Structures are given as C-alpha cells and as structure tokens.
Amino acid sequence: MRVPLxxxxxxxxxxxxxxxxxxMEVIDSTRYIMGPKVEELExxxxxxxxxxxxxxxxxxxxALLLSLTALDVGPGDIVVTTPxxxxxxxxxxxxLNATPAFVDIDPDTYxxxxxxLRDWFERETxxxxxxxxxxxxxxxxxCADMDPILEVAGAHGVPVIEDxxxxxxxxxxxxxxxxxxGSMGVAGCFSFFPSKNLGGVGDGGxxxxxxxxxxxxxxxxxxxxxxxxYYHAMVGGNFxxxxxxxxxxxxxxxxxxxxxxxxxENAAYYDEHLCVAGIRKPHIAYARDHHIxxxxxxxxxxxxxxxRGHLAANDIGCQVYYPVPFHQQECFRHxxxxxxxxxxxxxxxxxxxxxxxxxxxxxxxxxxxxxxFTEFYA
Numbered sequence: 001m002r003v004p005l006x007x008x009x010x011x012x013x014x015x016x017x018x019x020x021x022x023x024m025e026v027i028d029s030t031r032y033i034m035g036p037k038v039e040e041l042e043x044x045x046x047x048x049x050x051x052x053x054x055x056x057x058x059x060x061x062x063a064l065l066l067s068l069t070a071l072d073v074g075p076g077d078i079v080v081t082t083p084x085x086x087x088x089x090x091x092x093x094x095x096l097n098a099t100p101a102f103v104d105i106d107p108d109t110y111x112x113x114x115x116x117l118r119d120w121f122e123r124e125t126x127x128x129x130x131x132x133x134x135x136x137x138x139x140x141x142x143c144a145d146m147d148p149i150l151e152v153a154g155a156h157g158v159p160v161i162e163d164x165x166x167x168x169x170x171x172x173x174x175x176x177x178x179x180x181x182g183s184m185g186v187a188g189c190f191s192f193f194p195s196k197n198l199g200g201v202g203d204g205g206x207x208x209x210x211x212x213x214x215x216x217x218x219x220x221x222x223x224x225x226x227x228x229x230y231y232h233a234m235v236g237g238n239f240x241x242x243x244x245x246x247x248x249x250x251x252x253x254x255x256x257x258x259x260x261x262x263x264x265e266n267a268a269y270y271d272e273h274l275c276v277a278g279i280r281k282p283h284i285a286y287a288r289d290h291h292i293x294x295x296x297x298x299x300x301x302x303x304x305x306x307x308r309g310h311l312a313a314n315d316i317g318c319q320v321y322y323p324v325p326f327h328q329q330e331c332f333r334h335x336x337x338x339x340x341x342x343x344x345x346x347x348x349x350x351x352x353x354x355x356x357x358x359x360x361x362x363x364x365x366x367x368x369x370x371x372x373f374t375e376f377y378a
Contacts, residue, residue: 001315001368003315003361003365003368004317004356005317005319005354005355005356006195006317006356006358007358008194008199011259014255015251015252015255018251019248019251022250023244023247023248026247027244029243031243033240033243034240034243035243037246037247037250038241038243038246040250041054041206041241041246041250041253042054042055042056044250044253045168045190045206045208045253048168048169048253048256049168049180049181049182049183049188049208050183051182051183051188051209052209052210052212052215053208053209053210053212054206054207054208055206055207055209055215055218055219055222056204056205056206056241056246057204057205057206057207057222057239057240057241058203058205058238058240058242059192059203059205060088060165060190060191060192060193061091061092062205062222062237062239063189063190063191063205063207064088064135064161064163064189065095065096065237066222067186067187067207067209067214067218068092068093068098068133069096069221069236070187070214070217070218070221071132071159071186071214072132073093073096073098073132074098075096075097075098076130077096077130077132078098078100078127078130079093079098079099079100079101079132079134080100080101080102080103080117080120080131080135080158081093081102081103081135081136081137082102082103082105082111082112082136082342082345083105083325083342084105084110084139084325084342084344084345084348084349085139085163085322085326086165086322087322088165089135089137089163089326090326099335100332100335101131102326102327102337102341102345103116103117103119103342104343104345105139105342105345107344107347107348108280108283108285109139109142109144109145109283109285110140110297110348110352111136111138111139111142111143111144111145112136112144112145112149113344114145114148114152117134117148117152118148118152121155131156131158133160133161134149134152134153134158134159134160134161135160135161135163136163136185137163137165137166138162138163138164138166138170138181139166139167140166140293140294140321141167141197141292141293141294141295142282142284142285142291143171143172143286143290144162145285146160146184147174147175150185159185159186159187160185160186161185161187161189162182162184162185162187162188164181165189165193165196165205166191166196167181167182167292167294168182168196168256169197169256169260169292170292171286171287171289172184172286172290173286173287173290178290186211186214187207187211187218188207188208188209189205189206189207189208190207191204192205192245192249196294197256197259197260197263197292198249198256199252200249201244201245201248202244202245203245204241204242204245205241206241217234220233220234220236221236221239222238222240223236223238223240224236224238258359260292260293262359262360263292263293263357263358263359264289264291266293266357266358266361267357268288269366270296270355270366270370273367273370274298274374276377278300278302279298279300279377280298281298282296282297293357295321295354295357296355297321297352297353297354298355299347299351299352300351300353300377301351303376304320304351304352304353307353307376307377308320308353310375310376311355311369311373316355316356316368316369316372318353318354318355319353319354320352320354321352322349323349323350324349325342325345325346325349327341328346355369
C-alpha cells in the first residue's frame with residue numbers, strides 16, 4: 001500500500017469541476033492580477049478569521065515581510081520569536097536588517113513558551129527597548145497560548161504579529177471568548193502554499209488585521225507603495241496576489257471546515273490506535289476542534305531518522321519539520337547563540353516526525369501507517 005504524506009489529487013477529484021470553472025472564468029475575464037476575485041477572497045477570509053481587513057499577497061512569507069514593513073521594522077530593531085519554525089519566520093526579520101531574538105518553545109505544543117518570553121524581557125533589560133514586534137507561531141495547526149503572550153506584549157508596548165501560516169481556522173479560548181488564529185494580534189499572516197489546509201495551485205498568502213491604518217499601509221506597500229498608477233507614496237514591493245489563486249482558494253474556502261473535521265477525525269484515530277511506548281502524540285492544549293492538524297507530528301524517543309527511512313521504504317510519506325533550529329543555522333551564527341540554549345527546540349528538531357493526516361486518508365491507510373510505525377519499534 002502507498003500512503004503519501006499529502007494527496008492533492010485526491011482533494012482535487014472532489015472539487016475538480018468547480019476549480020476548472022473558476023479558473024476559466026478568470027482566464028476569460030483577462031483580469032489576472034488583483035481584481036474582483038482577489039477582493040472577494042479578501043472579504044471571505046476576513047469574515048472567516050474574524051477581522052475587519054484582509055490583504056491578499058504573493059506568499060505567506062510576503063505577508064510576514066509586509067506586516068513587519070508596515071510596522072517600520074528596520075536596522076537596529078529586534079523582533080522576538082522562537083527558533084523552531086519554517087525559515088521564513090526569522091528570514092523576513094533578517095531581510096529588513098533587524099535582529100531576530102529567540103525564546104524557547106513549550107515542549108508539548110511546540111509553540112512559543114509565554115514564560116520564556118516573560119523571562120526574556122526581564123533578563124534582557126538592555127535590549128527590550130529595541131523590540132519592535134513579537135512574532136509567535138501557531139505551529140502545526142494549533143494556536144500559541146496568546147493571552148499571556150499579549151499580556152507581556154502589552155506590558156512593554158510591543159505589537160504582536162501572528163505567524164498563522166499553518167493555522168487558518170484554528171481556535172483559541174481567549175479571556176475575551178474563542179478567537180481564530182490571526183485575529184488576536186495587530187496582524188495575522190497566512191500562507192496558501194499548496195500543502196496548507198487552505199492551499200492554492202501555487203504561491204499565495206494573506207495578511208489580516210483590525211487596524212485600519214496598518215491595512216491601508218499594507219495595501220500601498222504590496223503594490224510598490226502606489227496609491228494610484230505611477231504615483232508612489234512610499235517604497236514598497238510587488239506583493240500582489242494572482243486572480244487565479246484567489247479563484248481556486250474561493251472554491252476551497254467553502255470546503256475548509258469539513259476538511260478540518262476530517263483531519264480532526266483522523267487525528268483522533270491515530271490518538272486511539274497508535275500505541276507505541278515512549279512516543280508523544282500531538283498535545284491538545286485546548287480542544288480537538290480548536291486544532292486544525294496541518295500536520296500530525298509525533299515525538300519519538302530514539303532512532304527518528306531510521307524510522308523515517310523505514311516508513312519511506314514502505315511507501316509511507318513522512319517529513320521532519322524542522323531538523324535545524326534557527327539558532328543553529330549557518331546564516332544566524334553571527335547572533336552568538338550556542339547549542340543547548342533552547343533545549344526544547346533542539347529536542348523537537350531531533351525527535352519529531354510528521355505522518356499523513358490529510359482529509360482523504362482512509363482508515364485502511366491509517367492502519368497501515370500504524371502497523372509499520374509499530375513494527376519498527378517492536
């Protein structure tokens with residue numbers, strides 16, 4: 001049996017006609033960049049996430065870059081994040097010639113540890129006045145613990161940008177009620193990379209916010225800072241979203257909640273039947289229906305890379321997210337961090353592996369994954 005990590009063909013078969021029609025409508029319209037489809041997607045995503053504004057952009061990376069740029073992050077500034085995420089989280093900070101400062105993750109959720117964030121501000125007294133933003137990541141489809149993060153940010157007058165690239169639709173039980181990922185900070189950033197729960201047919205992303213001035217600035221920045229053709233209020237970039245991506249995403253947005261439920265059901269099945277001594281299955285910090293399971297990531301006590309080879313040899317897709325934390329990356333060596341400073345991030349990098357969780361996964365396929373996983377540690 002073959003079980004891929006993700007099967008986009010299986011998803012496409014359920015929406016193929018609607019996607020084809022949406023794509024042809026855009027092609028026939030000849031409105032390929034921005035336009036009504038992008039505006040419709042922006043309205044739909046804003047309503048879904050629970051924000052007033054949404055700005056479609058060219059990628060999740062560019063959503064992060066745009067949000068930091070809109071906050072005037074630049075040389076001499078510090079942005080506090082974790083060392084355990086996809087490279088874009090720290091990369092956009094460095095691209096603006098600002099400095100990423102790292103705090104460790106919670107060992108159960110892999111998200112920013114609020115206590116570590118609080119300790120950083122208490123310890124780094126000579127740096128905290130340079131902090132321009134805090135950038136927590138909602139990793140693997142579950143929200144970071146935002147209330148205490150926002151409390152620390154508020155105490156120091158620092159805005160919070162949510163890296164929600166993997167978490168569209170994830171929920172958090174805040175003190176003000178249940179909120180969706182991306183709606184709690186000054187801005188939230190999503191990716192529409194094809195592997196995401198809401199994925200396009202190429203690159204794409206979106207920035208959401210309730211801040212009207214930030215939204216207005218982001219709209220200018222994504223189009224070379226122009227408020228009208230050839231008149232530039234500021235220097236921006238080309239961060240526009242293609243209409244074809246918006247058209248496909250509008251079709252998929254209608255199915256997103258049902259796809260989330262199918263992932264949650266698959267996760268519940270793994271939780272019940274994947275019984276191997278010593279492994280740690282994904283921790284549910286709030287409630288299962290708050291977690292959208294962009295990945296189902298398991299922590300194993302030993303021989304992770306051998307397990308990966310065993311699963312691959314049996315035609316089971318798997319992936320290691322992420323094998324090298326930021327503080328151990330060559331390009332960030334100049335920051336002066338040492339191995340051992342972020343033990344939870346380093347442990348996750350060495351011991352975690354993601355197995356198939358996509359909506360169309362059958363029980364038979366899951367049983368096969370469980371069988372081969374268990375067989376390796378027998």
